[in-house]
Amino acid sequence: MRVGGPAARMVLAETTDELVDAVREVDDADEPLLVLGGGSNLVLPDEGFAGTVVKVATQGVTVESADSCGGATVVVAAGEPWDPLVERAVAEGWAGIEALSGIPGSTGATPIQNVGAYGQEVSQTVARVRVWDRLQEQVRTMTSLDCRFTYRHSLFKGTDRYVVLDVMFQLVVGTLSRPVGYPDLAAQLGVEVGERVPLAEAREAVLAQRRRRGMVLDAPDHDTWSCGSFFTNPVLTPAGFAELEGRVADRLGADVTPPRFAGPDGGVKTSAAWLIERAGFGKGYGLPGPAALSRKHTLALTNRGGAGAGDVVALAREVRDGVREVFGVTLVNEPVLVGDTL
Numbered sequence: 001m002r003v004g005g006p007a008a009r010m011v012l013a014e015t016t017d018e019l020v021d022a023v024r025e026v027d028d029a030d031e032p033l034l035v036l037g038g039g040s041n042l043v044l045p046d047e048g049f050a051g052t053v054v055k056v057a058t059q060g061v062t063v064e065s066a067d068s069c070g071g072a073t074v075v076v077a078a079g080e081p082w083d084p085l086v087e088r089a090v091a092e093g094w095a096g097i098e099a100l101s102g103i104p105g106s107t108g109a110t111p112i113q114n115v116g117a118y119g120q121e122v123s124q125t126v127a128r129v130r131v132w133d134r135l136q137e138q139v140r141t142m143t144s145l146d147c148r149f150t151y152r153h154s155l156f157k158g159t160d161r162y163v164v165l166d167v168m169f170q171l172v173v174g175t176l177s178r179p180v181g182y183p184d185l186a187a188q189l190g191v192e193v194g195e196r197v198p199l200a201e202a203r204e205a206v207l208a209q210r211r212r213r214g215m216v217l218d219a220p221d222h223d224t225w226s227c228g229s230f231f232t233n234p235v236l237t238p239a240g241f242a243e244l245e246g247r248v249a250d251r252l253g254a255d256v257t258p259p260r261f262a263g264p265d266g267g268v269k270t271s272a273a274w275l276i277e278r279a280g281f282g283k284g285y286g287l288p289g290p291a292a293l294s295r296k297h298t299l300a301l302t303n304r305g306g307a308g309a310g311d312v313v314a315l316a317r318e319v320r321d322g323v324r325e326v327f328g329v330t331l332v333n334e335p336v337l338v339g340d341t342l
Ligand SMILES: Cc1cc2nc3c(=O)[nH]c(=O)nc-3n(C[C@H](O)[C@H](O)[C@H](O)COP(=O)(O)OP(=O)(O)OC[C@H]3O[C@@H](n4cnc5c(N)ncnc54)[C@H](O)[C@@H]3O)c2cc1C
Pocket: 034, 035, 036, 037, 038, 039, 040, 041, 042, 056, 078, 103, 104, 105, 106, 107, 108, 109, 110, 112, 113, 114, 115, 116, 117, 162, 163, 164, 165, 214, 215, 216, 217, 224, 226, 227, 228, 229, 336
C-alpha cells in the first residue's frame, strides 16, 4: 500500500530464537508490539507506530519427507517469502498450494487469515503451526484443527497473542494440480471445474489471472499498490441473503440476483466486488486519487502515488457506507488496520 509512518524502534529477527527473544523483551517492558511479515496486508497509520516492530526474517525450508505414498511434509520458517515456496513446490511436484501462486508476503502470515485464492486455502494443507504464545509465555504446537480456520479467518486473526514461528504443510506428491476449483481459472485452462492439470500450467494460469486483475506487484503500475482485496466476501444468514435479494430486485430489477455461494455453517456467501460495483463504485472510482479503486479490480483500494493511510481509510469507509446504504450489507476489511478500525 506504501502508506504509513516510521516505527519508534525496529528489530530484525533472523532466527526463531531471536524472534522469541525480541517479542519477550518488548512484552517484559510492556511496550506496544507489531509483528511484521512482508507488510502486504497492513495499513499503517500516517503518524507511524509508537512501539517496536519486530520484522520476521527467519529462514529455512525443511523437507521432512517426500514420497508418492506419504506425500511431502515440509516445515517452513515464518519469515520465508510465500511465493518462492509455491514456486519450489510446483518445481518439486508437491501439489496443494499451486493456486496460491503470486500472493505476496511471508509464509508465517498465511495461517493468520487462512490465505486463499482460486479455490485453495492454506487450511487445506497446513498440518500444524508452531507459535510463541505471548500469554502463556511458551512455544505451542497447534494442529490444523486448533487453528480454527474458516474463510479468511483463524484463531490467530484479530488477536496478537500468537507469533507464528513455523508452519508444517502436507502436500500431495505428483505432477498434477489439485482439482481446479475456480470457474475463471478452469475456463482459462480449457478444463472443467474439478479437473486436474500439470502443476506448472496451474501456476502460470493463476499468475496470468492475477496480473490481469493487478494482483501481482508491479512498481510502475499504481493499480498494484494495494493490500490485495480490501473487503472480504460477506457471509450472510439465509434470511439475510433473502433480504439482500429483495433490495437488489428493488434497485436493479426483479430479474437481477446477487451472486450466491455456499458459505460456512449454513451461511450464504456473496460477492463483495459485485455489491461494490452495483452500489455505484465502479473500477477506478476515486481517480485521480490520492486513493482510488483499482482500474483492474473493484475490490482493491489503491494508492495512486501520494496517498496516506487516512486517504485509504476514508475511501474504504465511503465504499463500506455506500454499500450498506444501498444493500444493507456491512463489508468487513480484510487487511489489518494498525491502530484504527473501519
Ligand atoms: C497484491 C496483493 C494480492 C493479495 N492477494 C491475496 C490473495 O489472493 N489471498 C489472500 O488471502 N491474501 C492476499 N493478499 C494479502 C496478503 O498478501 C496475505 O494476507 C499475506 O499472507 C500477508 O503476509 P505478510 O507477511 O505480508 O503479512 P503482514 O502484512 O506483514 O501482516 C499481516 C498480519 O499478520 C500478522 N503477522 C505477520 N506475520 C506474523 C507472524 N509470523 N506471526 C504472527 N502474526 C504475524 C501481522 O502482525 C498482521 O496482523 C494480497 C496482498 C496484496 C498486496
